[in-house]
Amino acid sequence: MFNALDQVFVNALHWLVGFLPEALRPLVSSLLAVAFVLMVFPGIFAIVTVIERKGLGRIQNRYGPNRVGIPFTKIRLCGFGQFIPDGIKSLTKEDIVPRAADKVVHFLAPVVMLIPVLLAYSVLPFGRNMTITDYDAGLLFFFAVGGAVEISVFMAGWSSHNKYSLLGAMRAIAQMVSYEIPLILSAVTVVMIVGSLNLNNIVAAQNHYTFGIAHWHVFTPWGLLGFVLFFIAALAESNRTPFDLPEAESEIIAGYFTEYSGFKFALFFLGEYLGMFAISGLGITLFLGGWTAPFSFLIWVPSYVWFISKLLGIIFVFIWIRGTLPRLRMDQLMNFAWKFMLPLALINILIAGIWHFMDHDWLRWPVCSTLIVLAYVTLGRGLMQNQKLGKRIYRFAE
Amino acid sequence: MTLSIIITAIVTILAAATAMSLRNLVHSVLALAVAFAGIAAFYLQLDAQFVGFAEILVYVGAVAILIVFAILLTRSGEAPDQSVLGPGWFYGIIVSALVFTAIGWAILNSSALPTEVPVASDATVKHIGEALMTKYVLPLEIIGLVLTAAMIGAVLIALREVSTAGGSRRESAPSENLSGLTSTATNSSLGGKA
Numbered sequence: 001m002f003n004a005l006d007q008v009f010v011n012a013l014h015w016l017v018g019f020l021p022e023a024l025r026p027l028v029s030s031l032l033a034v035a036f037v038l039m040v041f042p043g044i045f046a047i048v049t050v051i052e053r054k055g056l057g058r059i060q061n062r063y064g065p066n067r068v069g070i071p072f073t074k075i076r077l078c079g080f081g082q083f084i085p086d087g088i089k090s091l092t093k094e095d096i097v098p099r100a101a102d103k104v105v106h107f108l109a110p111v112v113m114l115i116p117v118l119l120a121y122s123v124l125p126f127g128r129n130m131t132i133t134d135y136d137a138g139l140l141f142f143f144a145v146g147g148a149v150e151i152s153v154f155m156a157g158w159s160s161h162n163k164y165s166l167l168g169a170m171r172a173i174a175q176m177v178s179y180e181i182p183l184i185l186s187a188v189t190v191v192m193i194v195g196s197l198n199l200n201n202i203v204a205a206q207n208h209y210t211f212g213i214a215h216w217h218v219f220t221p222w223g224l225l226g227f228v229l230f231f232i233a234a235l236a237e238s239n240r241t242p243f244d245l246p247e248a249e250s251e252i253i254a255g256y257f258t259e260y261s262g263f264k265f266a267l268f269f270l271g272e273y274l275g276m277f278a279i280s281g282l283g284i285t286l287f288l289g290g291w292t293a294p295f296s297f298l299i300w301v302p303s304y305v306w307f308i309s310k311l312l313g314i315i316f317v318f319i320w321i322r323g324t325l326p327r328l329r330m331d332q333l334m335n336f337a338w339k340f341m342l343p344l345a346l347i348n349i350l351i352a353g354i355w356h357f358m359d360h361d362w363l364r365w366p367v368c369s370t371l372i373v374l375a376y377v378t379l380g381r382g383l384m385q386n387q388k389l390g391k392r393i394y395r396f397a398e
Numbered sequence: 399m400t401l402s403i404i405i406t407a408i409v410t411i412l413a414a415a416t417a418m419s420l421r422n423l424v425h426s427v428l429a430l431a432v433a434f435a436g437i438a439a440f441y442l443q444l445d446a447q448f449v450g451f452a453e454i455l456v457y458v459g460a461v462a463i464l465i466v467f468a469i470l471l472t473r474s475g476e477a478p479d480q481s482v483l484g485p486g487w488f489y490g491i492i493v494s495a496l497v498f499t500a501i502g503w504a505i506l507n508s509s510a511l512p513t514e515v516p517v518a519s520d521a522t523v524k525h526i527g528e529a530l531m532t533k534y535v536l537p538l539e540i541i542g543l544v545l546t547a548a549m550i551g552a553v554l555i556a557l558r559e560v561s562t563a564g565g566s567r568r569e570s571a572p573s574e575n576l577s578g579l580t581s582t583a584t585n586s587s588l589g590g591k592a
Contacts, residue, residue, distance in 0.1 A: 105428065136523040137447050144451040147459020151431055154466055158424055170470070173463060181549075197523060338553050346546070 002300040009036070009304070010129050033132045037121045044311070045273045046083035052319050054079065059323030090266035098160060098259050105159035110260070110267035112152035116145040117271050120278040125203050127291045127304035138199040139191065142282055143184055146237070149275065150176050153246075153256050156268070160259035168255025171330065172246030175236055178337040179243075183233035185345035186226040189352035190217055190286045199282075203290030212296045216289035221368040222352040225376075227287040229345050231314075234283055236337070238276035241322040248327060280314040281307070339383055347375045403443055410436030423469050431462040448523045 004011070017029045050065060057064025068085055069076035097106060123138035125131040135141050150173050157169020191197055194205040208215045217223030236243035247255035257268045284290060288310055291303035328336070351368050358364035413432035420426045434457035441450035484490070530538050 105425070135447060137451055140448070140451040140455070140523075144454040144459065147455050148435075150459060150463050151428070154463065155428065158466075158470075166470075173467075177460075177463065342549070342553060 002302075006128055006302040006304075008302075009127070030132070037118065037132070041121065041274055041277055042270060044277060044308070045270060046087070047080070048273065048315055049086065050080050050082045051315075052322075053082070055316070055319045056323050059320075087266070090269075091263055093262040095262040095264060096259075098162065100161040101259060102159035102161070105155050106259070107264075109152050109156035109159060110264045110271065112155060113149060113271040114267055114274070116148040116152075117275045117278060119145045120275075121281075123199055124278065124281045125200050125285060125290050126281075126307050127302065130291075130304060131200055134200060135198070137197045139187060139197045139202075139282075139286075142199075142278075143180075143187075146275075146279075147180070149271075152271075156260070157256035160256075162259050164252040164254075165256050165258045168246045168252050168258065171252075172239065172256055175239070175243060175246060175333060175337075178334060179233045179236035179341075182229050182337060182341035182345045183237060185342070185349065186229040186233065187282075187286055189222050189226045189348055192349070192352050193217070193222075193356060199285050199290075203285060203292065206289040207292045209296040214289050214292055214294050214296070216287065216292070216294070218287040218289075220355065221365065221372050222348055222355050223287055225344065225348050225351070225372050227283065229341055229348065230283050230287065231317075232341065233337075234276075234279045235318065235321065236333075237279055238318075239272060240276065240318055242325040242328050243333060244327060245330060245333060276315070276318065277311060280311055280318075283314065284310045335383075340379060343379055344375060348372070351375075403440070406436055406439045406443065410440070424466065427462055427465050427469065430465070431458050434458050434462065448526050 013029060013032055016032065017025050020028055054064035054066070064079070065082040066079035067076065068079055068081040070081060097103060120142050122132045123135055123141050131138075153172045153176070154169050157165045157167075157172070160166075190202060194202050196202060196205075206214060206216050213219070218227045235241075239246050245251075247257070252258070257265055260268060284307065291307045293299045293301060293306055351371050354371070355364050355368050358367065410433050413429045413436060417426045417429035417433060420429060434453065438450045438453035438458070441447075441453055
């Protein structure tokens with residue numbers, strides 16, 4: 001019964017494809033899988049835009065959208081119908097292209113943004129037997145297509161012929177290139193321990209239980225550090241606060257998509273959120289056990305439910321951070337990536353190696369934990385040494 | 399299979415030719431990125447997943463961005479007025495085609511060429527990983543050490559704070575109450591990155 005519920009999408013796909021002649025089956029089944037991704041994740045995007053506006057509203061002590069519900073009725077759904085008028089608005093708005101803009105590149109940039117982001121979903125395991133393409137080098141594929149996003153950001157910023165766009169694009173590329181290194185290095189620890197670049201194998205390695213608790217990587221010392229590093233780098237890669245310098249409204253209007261309007265802007269918006277979901281999904285796969293349950297008595301819950309709830313949980317933390325932290329300065333951003341996260345990620349690789357070679361020895365828990373705390377404290381103290389940080393004195397505010 | 403290879407070949411060659419002939423350097427870089435992606439598609443069609451992904455990761459993700467930065471940081475975006483092709487480009491094409499034909503003919507007819515087509519080896523990512531960890535472990539370790547040293551060196555170069563005239567940038571808040579407002583404007587410049 002539970003197994004049938006778990007595999008309902010897989011079985012439905014097989015059942016649907018079964019009606020077709022043999023030659024068409026691979027094509028149609030891959031098309032259906034693509035349609036699944038194109039339906040589910042933009043759907044989550046639509047809901048998340050409302051959740052984000054409402055959540056930020058709560059944090060900032062205001063209501064947020066709470067009016068739009070089902071049209072022609074009095075049902076308001078707490079404002080969760082808001083994404084439909086938002087979408088219609090962005091579809092029907094005038095598409096303005098600046099006269100000085102490079103027309104072709106300006107047109108292509110949102111498309112180039114969306115394609116690699118959607119490609120990244122093809123290797124993520126959404127549930128048991130629910131991976132679209134089972135590449136041996138799935139993790140490498142994910143990072144490879146992620147690198148193509150930078151090109152689209154540059155295209156958007158450069159083709160607009162606007163200084164704010166170009167500044168935003170330069171900031172975005174510098175930030176993405178810098179934070180890609182701790183991102184990949186923190187993912188390398190998982191590859192070292194599991195011994196595979198295949199995301200399905202990585203999930204399978206975490207699908208064991210001791211005393212009813214899952215063997216998620218985040219429950220180990222190196223995994224915890226790796227997850228925190230990955231999470232911070234993922235925030236920066238998806239241009240979220242406190243790393244939202246590429247689109248800092250108060251400094252450079254909207255960054256690289258200043259000159260975009262209407263549906264092209266919506267495509268950028270969609271691409272950014274889909275990128276955020278994809279990288280969160282990768283973090284879930286690498287450290288939070290993918291589609292597996294945290295406790296063995298909960299394995300009856302369908303696997304895709306676990307994946308989606310973990311995704312929504314991470315997005316909730318993203319929104320929470322956005323409502324809480326102020327924006328970093330550019331030099332702080334770069335210092336943090338190169339002087340703090342990069343050394344810590346390198347040390348974490350070493351610690352993962354120690355963890356691996358102290359196999360089945362309970363001593364590895366205290367040893368690795370101590371090493372991590374030591375590295376964190378030494379690095380933090382070392383960087384803070386020359387900075388006389390005191391109480392900030394305001395001249396006019398007090 | 400062959401049709402997709404032909405399509406990829408046409409796209410790649412067209413993109414490479416465009417990259418050579420466009421006046422605007424940024425357009426050339428974008429065309430070059432398409433050519434890189436086309437080459438990666440070739441590798442993927444030949445079932446060389448690792449090389450294909452590495453091609454995208456390194457060339458599209460890093461090299462193209464590096465060239466873009468180099469262009470933006472060194473020269474203005476003005477395109478040159480005259481054509482990038484020299485006046486004798488037509489004869490150049492004829493001569494290079496002749497040379498290519500001669501070399502190709504010589505290679506195809508040489509006795510050094512193996513007559514049998516070698517069997518395609520099964521180069522999955524797993525096999526590459528196993529080879530790197532057993533047979534080529536020393537070169538791998540050396541390359542890893544060199545790259546790590548280069549990365550740490552880059553960080554060390556960036557670690558040294560250049561103290562600007564009139565006090566360092568960081569300590570402005572407690573010590574310099576009067577100039578605190580004016581000094582914040584210089585901090586957000588792009589030049590602070592590594």
